[in-house]
Amino acid sequence: MPIAPFLSGLRPGVLAALGAPAVAMVATFLAFGAAVRDAGLPLPWALGAALLIYGMPGQLVLLQFAAGGGGGAAPAVLGAVAANARFLPMAVALTPWLGGGRRARFLALPFIAITPWAAAMQALPGLAPDARLPWFLGFASASWSLAGLATAAGHALMPLLDPAALAALLFANPLYFALLLAAGVGAPASRRAVLAGALAAPVGLLLPPAWALLGAGLLGGTLAFLAGRHRGRGG
Amino acid sequence: MDGAATVPLLLTAAAMLALRGAGMLLAGTLRPDHPFIQWAAAVSQAVLAAFVTLAVIAPAGALASLPLAARVAALAAGLAAHAATGGRMLPSLGAGLAALLLVRALL
Numbered sequence: 001m002p003i004a005p006f007l008s009g010l011r012p013g014v015l016a017a018l019g020a021p022a023v024a025m026v027a028t029f030l031a032f033g034a035a036v037r038d039a040g041l042p043l044p045w046a047l048g049a050a051l052l053i054y055g056m057p058g059q060l061v062l063l064q065f066a067a068g069g070g071g072g073a074a075p076a077v078l079g080a081v082a083a084n085a086r087f088l089p090m091a092v093a094l095t096p097w098l099g100g101g102r103r104a105r106f107l108a109l110p111f112i113a114i115t116p117w118a119a120a121m122q123a124l125p126g127l128a129p130d131a132r133l134p135w136f137l138g139f140a141s142a143s144w145s146l147a148g149l150a151t152a153a154g155h156a157l158m159p160l161l162d163p164a165a166l167a168a169l170l171f172a173n174p175l176y177f178a179l180l181l182a183a184g185v186g187a188p189a190s191r192r193a194v195l196a197g198a199l200a201a202p203v204g205l206l207l208p209p210a211w212a213l214l215g216a217g218l219l220g221g222t223l224a225f226l227a228g229r230h231r232g233r234g235g
Numbered sequence: 236m237d238g239a240a241t242v243p244l245l246l247t248a249a250a251m252l253a254l255r256g257a258g259m260l261l262a263g264t265l266r267p268d269h270p271f272i273q274w275a276a277a278v279s280q281a282v283l284a285a286f287v288t289l290a291v292i293a294p295a296g297a298l299a300s301l302p303l304a305a306r307v308a309a310l311a312a313g314l315a316a317h318a319a320t321g322g323r324m325l326p327s328l329g330a331g332l333a334a335l336l337l338v339r340a341l342l
Contacts, residue, residue: 023325024324024325024328027328035296038296038297039296041240045240045241045244048241048244048245048248049244052244052245052248052251053244053247053248053251054251055251057279057282057283057286058247058251060286061282061286062243062244062247064295065243066239066240066243066244067295067296068295073242073243073246076243076247077243077246077247077250079282080243080247080250080251081247081250081251081254082278082279082282083279083282083283083286084251084254084279085254085275085276085278085279085282086275086276086279086280087251087254087255087258088254088255088257088258088261088272088275089258089272089275089276089279090258091254091255091256091257091258091259091261091262092258092259092261092262092265092272093262094258094262095258095259095262095263096262105259106256106259108259109252109255109256109259110252110255112255112258112259163297163300164336164339164340166297167297167298167300167301167335167339168332168335168336170296170297170298171290171298171301171306171309171331171332171335172328172332173290174286174287174290174291174310175309175310175313175328175331175332176324176328177283177286177287178287178310178313178314179313179314179317179324179327179328179331180283181280181283181284181287182314182317182318182322183317183322184280189273189276189277190280192277193276193277193278193280193281193284194280194281194283194284195284196277196281196284197280197281197282197283197284197285197288198284198285198287198288200281200285201284201285201288201289201292202288202292204285204289205289205293212285212289213282213285213286213289214282216281216282216285216289217278217279217281217282217283217285218278218281219281220281220284220285221274221277221278221279221280221281221282222274222277222278224277224280224281225270225273225274225277225278228273228277229270
């Protein structure tokens with residue numbers, strides 16, 4: 001692919017990434033940077049988690065483990081993978097829209113995450129096939145850079161915040177996820193999974209702390225999935 | 236950096252690449268409504284719902300210093316604003332956090 005047209009093809013995606021979705025995402029990464037510092041972990045850890053995992057639910061599960069310490073790496077990694085398991089169906093749904101060559105589209109791989117995915121699923125079908133991969137890469141690299149900057153800013157600002165401001169900032173993440181889940185509960189399968197996960201959460205408290213989220217998610221998610229299969233057969 | 240926190244971070248980063256890569260490779264073979272994809276999506280949503288629930292009923296760190304009523308009020312105000320604004324993210328986040336600060340100041 002020639003470089004100059006490719007670079008100019010990135011621009012519309014970059015501009016789209018700097019709009020409204022960026023504000024909510026920046027707020028959550030700012031909060032993540034502050035939460036990492038609150039847990040006593042350094043900036044490189046915060047940036048590594050934000051940019052290499054680049055999926056807030058998994059980042060927060062990992063942080064909860066790292067802050068608590070102990071329990072081995074397995075429950076932390078499995079918990080983070082379960083929290084970000086949506087990357088798999090997201091990648092399945094997104095890949096056919098990326099266009100580009102079979103190999104070139106793998107450039108998109110590290111950037112498949114909630115914000116770029118949701119924006120791309122709306123924008124890509126309306127673009128010419130050749131414009132799709134550059135648009136996604138422009139959007140994703142701009143979002144990714146903003147996420148890193150916001151994380152560093154949150155980590156730096158955390159000691160300057162008074163307790164009320166810090167608590168409000170830290171609550172931005174669970175609230176953001178509650179809103180993301182609320183946006184999806186129109187679909188019966190999502191509604192069942194959210195309800196079952198919330199109801200299973202107290203069961204998670206009976207498990208060792210590192211396994212609480214994974215245990216509750218596996219229990220609630222599997223029961224919701226089975227209930228959906230049962231209803232599908234019955235109706 | 237603390238090795239006890241770094242090893243899980245690097246393993247998770249590798250697992251995320253594998254998860255995204257597997258999705259891209261499966262895109263040609265598994266349909267989005269395949270039972271395995273549906274199960275993975277359900278577990279993912281349930282983990283998130285459990286995360287939100289635990290952050291409200293049994294939080295750790297600085298969040299634990301907030302009264303339970305403030306956390307519940309923030310969640311309720313955020314969800315109410317989300318329903319009232321037709322799903323707009325920023326006003327809903329703002330409403331939830333404003334409710335959090337208000338109830339914290341009152342109690």
